[in-house]
Amino acid sequence: MGTNTSQHISQQFEAELQDIRSRVLAMGGLVEQQVADALNALMTGDSELARKVIIQDTQVNNMEILIDEECVQIIALRQPTAGDLRLVTAIFKTITDLERIGDEAQSIAQRALNLAVADRPKKNYRELSTLGNHARGMLRDALNAFARLDVDAALSIAKEESARDDEYEGIIRQLMTYMMEDPRSISNVMDLIWSARSIERIGDHAHNLCEYVIYLVEGTDVRHLSIEKMEEVLDRG
Amino acid sequence: MGTNTSQHISQQFEAELQDIRSRVLAMGGLVEQQVADALNALMTGDSELARKVIIQDTQVNNMEILIDEECVQIIALRQPTAGDLRLVTAIFKTITDLERIGDEAQSIAQRALNLAVADRPKKNYRELSTLGNHARGMLRDALNAFARLDVDAALSIAKEESARDDEYEGIIRQLMTYMMEDPRSISNVMDLIWSARSIERIGDHAHNLCEYVIYLVEGTDVRHLSIEKMEEVLDRG
Numbered sequence: 001m002g003t004n005t006s007q008h009i010s011q012q013f014e015a016e017l018q019d020i021r022s023r024v025l026a027m028g029g030l031v032e033q034q035v036a037d038a039l040n041a042l043m044t045g046d047s048e049l050a051r052k053v054i055i056q057d058t059q060v061n062n063m064e065i066l067i068d069e070e071c072v073q074i075i076a077l078r079q080p081t082a083g084d085l086r087l088v089t090a091i092f093k094t095i096t097d098l099e100r101i102g103d104e105a106q107s108i109a110q111r112a113l114n115l116a117v118a119d120r121p122k123k124n125y126r127e128l129s130t131l132g133n134h135a136r137g138m139l140r141d142a143l144n145a146f147a148r149l150d151v152d153a154a155l156s157i158a159k160e161e162s163a164r165d166d167e168y169e170g171i172i173r174q175l176m177t178y179m180m181e182d183p184r185s186i187s188n189v190m191d192l193i194w195s196a197r198s199i200e201r202i203g204d205h206a207h208n209l210c211e212y213v214i215y216l217v218e219g220t221d222v223r224h225l226s227i228e229k230m231e232e233v234l235d236r237g
Numbered sequence: 238m239g240t241n242t243s244q245h246i247s248q249q250f251e252a253e254l255q256d257i258r259s260r261v262l263a264m265g266g267l268v269e270q271q272v273a274d275a276l277n278a279l280m281t282g283d284s285e286l287a288r289k290v291i292i293q294d295t296q297v298n299n300m301e302i303l304i305d306e307e308c309v310q311i312i313a314l315r316q317p318t319a320g321d322l323r324l325v326t327a328i329f330k331t332i333t334d335l336e337r338i339g340d341e342a343q344s345i346a347q348r349a350l351n352l353a354v355a356d357r358p359k360k361n362y363r364e365l366s367t368l369g370n371h372a373r374g375m376l377r378d379a380l381n382a383f384a385r386l387d388v389d390a391a392l393s394i395a396k397e398e399s400a401r402d403d404e405y406e407g408i409i410r411q412l413m414t415y416m417m418e419d420p421r422s423i424s425n426v427m428d429l430i431w432s433a434r435s436i437e438r439i440g441d442h443a444h445n446l447c448e449y450v451i452y453l454v455e456g457t458d459v460r461h462l463s464i465e466k467m468e469e470v471l472d473r474g
Binding site: 058061062064065068069071072076082085086089092093096176179180183184186187190221223 | 420
């Protein structure tokens, strides 16, 4: 193969990798919007916005399938190795988590529809709103870490998630006391509990995204490690 | 390359693919056992069994990481195409779902620990037990479909799951009425609700496994399709 031809192929390959990364970021952007809209619909009782989130889930699903196909094509035709292969496998996993974040946004939107027509005592929503904002922030930061291949950012988001777990447990306990105080509210409070659960899972998925960024950049699989162990393995902290 | 050498390489590659499939089935077997033990612990209040499930989750996590590495190695060294590549990418996704089933088993075991020391009214457990057996059955059948590359079996398990969704909704409604009738039971009943949720998710993951079997054998991505659409695409039904 002449130098020009192989240079040409390598440039084309670079362009393909660039393209697939942009698509992942576009999918991430849409999922972020879905989460933001679902949380807004929940907090304000906006049924129309909730319905929009539910309908748009199809778009997220389609993006997953298309990017997935592109990954398989790249492996089959370009036979990537080392860092390029890690990028493709990290994307495989990233889009699965993004799609599931989309599912959680859809669940929240479903709960928002139920709650839109119910009594909306302010105290029930306040802490949920904080939890939701934290999860949104984690997702945004995780996508930024992916865009910039920023391992330090990824690590600090993973740290953040442990703090959120305690916050979540506290909110669930709080909501359970509301049910005990007023059993007639059980059905509505359950919708809030399911929403809290979905928000917590969005944080879990954002944590996974960070692990893929670390794998992609460092070549180290840090899944299932404690934060301390992660820092040790990555020689940080 | 001489015919003997290339034959040798191809035999070795075959053996590697065989090996990785066996590992996935071994991981599946362990996860099945985890689910069975977690459900038994929940139904009988066996704290020791519950603790065993929680401890063994590490083993499931390690298996995921090892198989994942093997998949990346195969792609890098063997540059598989067509059916072989589909096998590897399907395995990538399969082990992610298996690992998450393991997480759900661990969650159920945690709830079982809470409930072991509580009042255990029989009526609260009866329907949960049925739901649990169905989810176990779906997981077992999905793993068999993977072992035999059986698309028809995979399709009928996917069908089965839709029926389970209604069963799950019914149980959640039932458990909510128990909370309303006896608000002092809320904390215990919540543990049952979370368990039901975990069982339902195990069914969801088993459904995903079936979709990967179909993709692997037929080369068709059927995710996010309705059962009717799936049958149409696969020219069945």
